[in-house]
Amino acid sequence: MAFKIAALSRIDAYPRAESHLTQRTISGAAISIMGISLMVLLFVNELQFYMTPYTENEMTVDVKGREKLPIHINITFPSLPCSVLSLDALDMSGKHEVDISNNIWKARLDSQGRPGIWQQVDKLDHADDTAHNEAHAEDTTEHDFALANARRAAQADANKQVEDIKAALANQEGCRVYGHLDVERVAGNFHISVHGQSYYVLGQVFASASTVNVSHHIESVSFGPPIPGTTNPLDGYTRILKTEQESGTFKYFIKVVPTEYFPLKGDHVETNQYSVTEYFMPSSMQPGGLPAVYFLYDLSPIAVKVTERRRNFGHFLTRICAVLGGTFAVTGMIDKWTYKTVQLFTSQRSSGSQ
Structure with a gap:
């Protein structure tokens, strides 16, 4: 049984890193705040869009x-x-x-x-x-x-x-x-x-x-x-x-x-x-x-x-997942690029001071 559980854990798409292997930065915090704010704004916008009914027009002969x-x-x-x-x-x-x-x-x-x-x-x-x-x-x-x-x-x-x-x-x-x-x-x-x-x-x-x-x-x-x-x-x-x-x-x-x-x-x-x-x-x-x-x-x-x-609830869930997931992925890429850029400038400054 333990072997089966271990084999099952290998397909985990979201592995956890040890706390001492992660590094928290000021730039990462700022990007996180911006990402959360953007998610909330987009969620409210999608909720308003879902709650607003739409109209369908149909033309027929007037009988x-x-x-x-x-x-x-x-x-x-x-x-x-x-x-x-x-x-x-x-x-x-x-x-x-x-x-x-x-x-x-x-x-x-x-x-x-x-x-x-x-x-x-x-x-x-x-x-x-x-x-x-x-x-x-x-x-x-x-x-x-x-x-x-x-x-x-x-x-x-x-x-x-x-x-x-x-x-x-x-x-x-x-x-x-x-x-x-x-x-x-x-x-x-x-x-x-x-x-x-x-x-x-x-x-x-x-x-x-x-x-x-x-x-x-x-x-x-x-x-x-x-x-x-x-x-x-x-x-x-x-x-x-x-x-x-x-x-x-x-x-x-x-x-x-x-x-x-x-x-x-x-x-x-x-x-x-x-x-x-x-x-x-x-x-x-x-x-x-x-x-x-x-x-x-x-x-x-x-x-x-x-x-x-009324708009379809399934479409609403699909749009919410797309908005939140897309925002999370984009902010993650921005954080990674920002961290690498800061590291690059820091290493160049250290080499120049030596």
Whole structure:
């Protein structure tokens, strides 16, 4: 039995040297401290890498019959007051919404871009109509008299709108349009413009179409809730027209990609990513047209599935062994080279002194 144990000990790859045969040096201690510190740093880095989940992207044909496409907007117009702006939407199904007021809000901005009180569009744009209807709710038996009163009231309302818009422009008011709308999942567009006003009002306020300054800053435009690892290309986008520059129509062509996100914990999220290209058409190239900001969207037939996954523990152990073993081997070589270099200089100095 003793012979078998002795024979087995011969294959020991880590023989031990006697304590009196080893030599400890200051350089070896310094290299050991540096090696241990490097091992700890690399271990922490590998642990963080292992604990951080990663995502896998898979592309498939979109076969789900989603009903609505959610659109969230937050856009600032520094040169146009809220009283002149309106939001319209049109899609390929034939649905056309003018001056959308449901879930859309406006905030009046002063010349410094500071917001005032948020007001919903229907409360903001139709306050005068409500007051007018209440004031003229009395029944009348004379149709012509009522019609004449209505015409005079409409003219008075238009003149008041002209005065209000001129005053807002003189005060350099701007407007922030914010909110969300749900549209059909077909190609379409939504746009913010001065189309909601009558030509009489616009003709009294603006000298020509080229003076309607549609400069804008897009805080955010999204087609669903945010998910990790994605960004919206239009977020933070700014287009400012200089005073002497001719105005026109901005068009953003958007390709919407349906996306499903499956996190490690919690329910999956259905959202949409998108890509965008931009086109600007000066007013001189569109006779009779009014400047506006258009967002024209189309849906991709390809859907993206994003799945969050945990890293393999076996791979983590392999990387740890490689990092620690490699660091130990490299520091051992550095210590050996350092010791030989010190010994060489010491022997040369001793020979020179003799």
